[in-house]
Amino acid sequence: MADILRTIADLGEESDVRRLLRETDWGMSPLGPPDGWPPELVTAFSMAGSSAFPMFIAWGADLRFLYNDAYVPILGDKHPAAFGAPFQQVWAEIWPELVPIVDRALSDKSAYFEDLPLTMERK
Structure with missing residues (x-):
């Protein structure tokens, strides 16, 4: 995890998400330890982490x-349990509306x- 933590540390001060x-x-996640994350995920997470705009990544x-x-206020009480959880579980209440968007993105089509x-539940 040293490489990704160094990359994240370069983003600035300590934060809740960096601590998470x-x-x-x-080791209990399908993503596996961050040292084994593909460079694309490390880069995407680093870019999101350095943004002042709310951003998320749905990976794997x-x-x-x-x-x-910046995304934490959108999650409300779902944070910190949402970190590393399946997208469908995090936003279960709006998943039916998200499926067509996700399907387009996963088939390399723009939307x-x-x-x-x-209508998102944040509690």
């Missing part, structure tokens, strides 16, 4: 949910939505 990255037992076969500190209402 360090303290999560990744079951779309494990990783996010930055654009304006004023897409999503």
